[in-house]
Amino acid sequence: MPNALFSATARPLLVVYVAWHPAFKEGAAIAETLRKHFRRELYENVAGGTGLSVIFRSEPAPGSSRPLPIDLDDAETTAIVALADSSLANDAGWVSYLRELASQTAEAGLNARLFPVSIEHAGLLVDEQALRWDQWAQTLTGEDLHLRLINELTYEFCRMLRHYLEHLRRPTEDDDALVKYLQKVQIFLSHSKHDDDGERIARLIREQLYVGHGLGSFFDVHDIPAGLRFHEVLLKQVAQSAVVAIHTDSYSSREWCRREIIEAKRRNVPLVVANCIENLDERGFPYMGNVPIVRMDPQQATRIHVIIGRLLDEVLKDFLWRCRIQLAGGVEQTVFFVPRVPELISLAGLPSVDEVPHPTIVYPDPPLSAEEERLFEAVAPHVRLHSVTEWLAEETI
CATH class of the missing domain: 3.40.50.10140 (Toll/interleukin-1 receptor homology (TIR) domain)
Structure with a gap:
């Protein structure tokens, strides 16, 4: 029988969309900066595959003046980053598109969020609290300005996933009841x-x-x-x-x-x-x-x-890993999940041999190197070590 974690994570945990008006010349560069950050190896190991999915929405769909719609059911959680400049603000079709996204995410609850980024003051178009690029640009430039946006978005993604994790743990409680857990x-x-x-x-x-x-x-x-x-x-x-x-x-x-x-x-x-x-x-x-x-x-x-910034990345990775494990449900009590590459100190968190004779430690990819595995074998031959991909492959045989 396929492992619950394998089937539960068929949908990505978090998909990030970046939308900008095609006339906004800096939009592609900002979007690419976000894509490189959230798709890199930093997030591959906990999110699976090639990191977080980052999808662009800029060019109009065939036969339309607006981009393709966004299906919020394609992922467990969805973040839409809208780079709002004067080009967008002066295009009625794009303004309508952005407001429809705001309505769509509001109806979906806190598992989907729209994050407007006010590139210029004219970009303040929706009720959602905007990230104020226009204000940051008064004191920051270049790489520092991009890093500020990455940090702010990572912080917001952490908040969204924290809520989602509590919803997984307490599915019968409504949003008002969940607030106390935040x-x-x-x-x-x-x-x-x-x-x-x-x-x-x-x-x-x-x-x-x-x-x-x-x-x-x-x-x-x-x-x-x-x-x-x-x-x-x-x-x-x-x-x-x-x-x-x-x-x-x-x-x-x-x-x-x-x-x-x-x-x-x-x-x-x-x-x-x-x-x-x-x-x-x-x-x-x-x-x-x-x-x-x-x-x-x-x-x-x-x-x-x-x-x-690195602290925020580590907190977001931790929430992604916790969500992934929570989605598994019903995993044997002999399996222990750790959010980073195991080391000998990881053994200190295991129960005694009398309680669990042959525990399995499951950790984010990639697999341990051969020399590290040999060291574990010498110190604790009764402990099995599997990256999450190795464990899933074994469980689905």
Whole structure:
């Protein structure tokens, strides 16, 4: 019998449409930037195939002045990004098309959203809150402007998938009841207080999260108070948590920093390492691997927007993976899903051999390298390791 995960994910989890008026000269370049970001390997492993599907709507359909319609039933969730400039605003056919999309997504509920991007003030055409490219362009240019749009959209996709995940978990509850589950994602800024850089950089990241992008409505930023056990905090917030580890010179030497990393790995929460080494790390901590590492000069601290962007990517990947697993349903209790490539610390999250003699760890593609598999075989020969594609292939035989 085919595995439930195989049949349940026949439809893509998230499809992104990008629509722009053909007279808007920058539209194709912006759309291509979005396509490259969301289709790249970053999202292949959790979304399957070649990353998220990004489909363009610009040229008119044959015999029409408007693009092809969008079928919201083609995916579990659908995001429509409309690049609204003066060319679109002055074309009655396109204005009608955009307003029909707004009505269509409103009727579909929160599994489909229209995200207008106001390229110019004239592009404010629908009731949905627009992403204000026109305002960002007053202080940003080029790559930074595109990165701002990517970060804002990733944030919005996270919110949409968070709602969808709660709907999968509680299908009998209506949208009003689900609102109470839309709590903020907890971000823990793990840093050393024993050098000059750790606390200062943590403060800068916190400020940019709350001020620079308005992400305070989605993220709740914390340090772990002294004397409070990190694992107890994460246990209470594990379903909606993420960690930024600010790796300064003294970080690996601090017991609590090491414990925070270990607990984050054991709980499989999204984790990004900000490499802020100024001079020397005497003993690199081995459990800080298998996650994105962003290099940042601790004195300049000019790449905080990149750290935030990677954090958003990791949170979105986590929601995609959770949705994919939730859609599976009814999976044997001997199968354990982890959202990133397994490492030896992944074994710490498994039940005892007496409880589950032969557990299977299923992880996002691609499969582990041969040398990594040999290491697992030497340490835990009773544990089976499968990428999700390998597992699906075995289950459908």
